Amino acid sequence: MFLDIFSEMQRAQRWTSASEAIVIRNALEQAKIADDLGYNCWWSVEHHGAGEFSLSSTPEMFNVALAMSTNRLRIGHSGVLTPFQINHPIRVAERAAFVDVLSDGRLEMGLARSSVCEWDTFGVPKEDTQPQFDELTRMLPKMWSDESFSWESNVISVPSVSIVPKPVQKFPRIWCMGMSEEGARTAGRLGVGFIGTTVMEPVAKTLKLMKVFAEGGQRREEEVAAPNDGFGLFTFVHCAASRQAAIDSRAAEAAMWYVNAAPGVLKFPRDRLLAAIRSEAIPGGQSWRQASVEGEADPACDPNDPHPVIRQLNRQYLGMAIDPEEAYEAITHVDSVIIGDAEACYDKILKFKEAGVERLLCLQQFGQLSHEQVCSSIRRVGEEILPYITTAEASPQRYPNRGL
Template sequence: MKIDIFTEIQDPQPWSEDHEHRRIQQTLEQARLADELGYGCFWLVEHHCGGEFSLSSAPELMLTAVAQQTKNIRVGHSAVLAPYRFNHPIRIAERAAYLDHLSQGRVEFGMARSTVPEWRLFNIPANEAREQMQQAFEMVPKMWTQDHFSYESEHYQIRDVSVVPKPYQKPHPPLWQACSSLTSFEQAGRNGVGALGVTLWAPPAQVKEWIDIYRAAVRSTQSPVGSFVNDQVAFFTFVHCAETDEEAMKNGAATAAAWYTSMAFTFFEAREAFMQTAAEEQAKMGDPAGGGLTGQFLRARAEHAEAPPNRAQIVIGRIMGGEQVSDEEVFDALREQDSLIVGSPETCRRKMEVYRDLGVDRLMCFQQVGGLPHEKVMKSMRLVGEMIASFE
């Protein structure tokens, strides 16, 4: 299992006059340190109008800066928002190829369909987002490998264009898809691209379900969207390492995890997103054609008595219902189900081994979270960095 870095470039209040500039510079400092310590990849998201939650509105620019200030670490675009009102496929292909040249071939390239608030912001119909992302996956690798490219669908009319530059990596960078449901993990597998998931709120058993359906789908893929299959699963979760478990808590780990949970559920409008995923899964279960691997899996699961919700699931349900839950209760519930990797090096190693044993190929350590002080984040990165060689 490779150990990576993942960031949203979070910028919680209270703000100083230069808060945005300072946070951007700190992120670059963290990227330089990650490169020195031997982390595998520096992953950066794309979000718009994120406020405190994320300053990462132009990841291709930030990743260019990271590439220019590092030597070995790969740069992960996780992930470009692919519906065309965010980013037209031609512009996606052009910018990613340029980044690949500027990084000397270090790009890991992902795409995502985004979520409800950003669809609304860019006037994207929710029922078209997955299809538009799929079509972008079908187009971008071909733009990179064909001298003349054409594509026509309800959304796109592209006729005999030559997209330049071509990527530095041949035939093209590894492809990834951001995933948050059984349907998306199956889609990534059928596309033959890597799966990027989040395990911050998911127990290991759920992570295993996602991995299993992805592996089944990728084994059966007949027409990968790229020139090769990228059979990898990566997950990000909150990681904070300190000399002792007590020091990790004193640094503000519980407050940071709870802050992120609250902010993420607000920014992503989690209740509506949950209902949308539930409706999608119901449609798969009732699909006369079977609903693919996801439909089969859901029907098989429904035949068995489901386990009662665990403490973390109950707490998350309370938050989505609008209830105020204390930081300590949120943190304890998530820690109880091994969703978080927080504590001493010994504690963190044990929790990291859980994800390795589940079959995770890349653990994306989410270390700059909430109000954790920059110097504590840097120390955590160093302590985790001492474990990297033992996981490779």
């Protein structure tokens, strides 16, 4: 299994232009540390109008800086927003190839339909998003390889044009960034890899995506130029020096800040996300993120909810004080959230590897965690966990440094 890093570039407090610059520069420093320690890939999201939730509005620019500042770390775009009103296919192919050239063939190409907030911002009809996503996955390999490219379909028409530069890799791997079973099934059908998310959902639930992805692959379209069978998941990771240090870091609350902030920024109903955390089915099989917030009010926010994680989430959402140890204890029972000392983190990461996850995208910079805390976690995972997890052989069932 590969350990990657997933980056939102966020800051859990009001920021100024000066603090924006600090967050961006810190991210580059964190990536350099990851490069030195042997992490596999750095993934940068694309969000627009997300405020403190994500400064990563032009990841292709950051990826250029990353290409010029690192030596072996692969460079993931997670992902390019595929509606043509946001990113035209030709521009997508050109920018991606340019990054691949500057990085000497290290690009990983993630694609995303985006969500309600971006659809509203750019005036994208929801019904156009899936056909345009599908079409772009078919177009990219030809745009990267054909000397003269043209395309004619009921989705888009492109007259004959020379698209340059061409990537160093013949075909950079294409990934679908998604959350729903339908997204995983579509990725399998289109012959691209799939990277899903946990966001405090149980591992068993998220691993259903793996099964659905494989089912989609059995109905793969013909003539897929560059098939990718890879499967990965994104989750929160913070590795501290000890259990007490993990509590004191307030990383559990930082993860809860992310969960509480996401609905307002990305414009989806908070109750859908809470239902996913409870492992309840969402009507229509939608991803909680693709539901529209319009006409749906959040339910009563119960600070005494019987579910321990949702109880803490609701208290934070209401502005109530949270006990750091209580928040940490609630999170420890969520097997997909990796917060603790190296032993606790190893045990949870091992569960993903044993389930067959190829890539674990570790979100380590989230909420109010300081740059120093983030760098410390990146180093600790890289030095104390990564060597035992990324080996092709079976990893030890018990943390090798247990008791040291």
